[in-house]
Amino acid sequence: MQRIAKIIRVAAMTAAAVLAASSVSSVASAQDAKATYEQSQVDAGFKVFKGSDCAGCHGWAGNGQKIGENPDGPSLRSIDMDDAVLKETILCGRPGTNMPSHDPKAYTDDRCYGMDAAAAEGMTPHKGKPMTSDQADDLVAYIQTELVGKSDKPTLEECQKYYGKKPVCNAYK
Numbered sequence: 800m801q802r803i804a805k806i807i808r809v810a811a812m813t814a815a816a817v818l819a820a821s822s823v824s825s826v827a828s829a830q831d832a833k834a835t836y837e838q839s840q841v842d843a844g845f846k847v848f849k850g851s852d853c854a855g856c857h858g859w860a861g862n863g864q865k866i867g868e869n870p871d872g873p874s875l876r877s878i879d880m881d882d883a884v885l886k887e888t889i890l891c892g893r894p895g896t897n898m899p900s901h902d903p904k905a906y907t908d909d910r911c912y913g914m915d916a917a918a919a920e921g922m923t924p925h926k927g928k929p930m931t932s933d934q935a936d937d938l939v940a941y942i943q944t945e946l947v948g949k950s951d952k953p954t955l956e957e958c959q960k961y962y963g964k965k966p967v968c969n970a971y972k
């Protein structure tokens with residue numbers, strides 16, 4: 800019972816965060832914001848994506864085609880998230896789901912959705928590879944620029960960018 804109450808509370812808080820973030824960005828659309836990322840930051844974010852096991856659950860192309868025996872992660876190509884919400888999702892994970900947190904200090908204080916360890920009890924996300932706030936910013940830049948809005952069917956070029964010119968990419972020819 801208590802657990803259910805907590806989950807409802809998290810859902811409400813997440814919705815509030817999404818609303819707050821979307822009202823800020825209502826003037827400039829996410830599309831406009833994309834133009835402001837430096838290519839060097841996007842490239843740095845690609846390295847963070849590759850180094851953080853996102854591909855296991857979300858697919859190397861971020862299209863929701865998981866690799867091997869991992870939990871199913873949704874496509875990151877069809878998300879419509881404000882940068883701040885996206886960053887918090889990455890650093891804090893999603894309580895009560897298989898989306899891990901990447902901030903090593905997540906849930907040690909109230910930085911994640913205002914929840915400390917006691918509030919998150921029973922639904923604390925698993926810990927993913929540790930990531931700094933700057934790395935999370937880079938990753939956001941990569942996701943918003945190179946994944947969001949792209950087709951869930953990856954191209955040969957995208958495959959070779961991830962894997963190099965390997966036979967595994969022949970499937971996308």
Ligand code: HEC
Nearest residue numbers: 851852853855856870871872873878888893896897898899
């Ligand atoms: C162990 C599997 C797993 C790993 C690893 C993982 N995720 Fe997730 N991710 C999920 C699941 C499952 C969800 C759906 C959570 C839910 O039900 O709300 C999710 C949700 C998300 C969302 C929100 C999508 C939406 O539509 O609301 C984003 C963004 C995201 N993940 C990004 C990442 C990034 C970036 C990485 C790597 C740093 C990563 N994830 C690593 C499993 C994973």
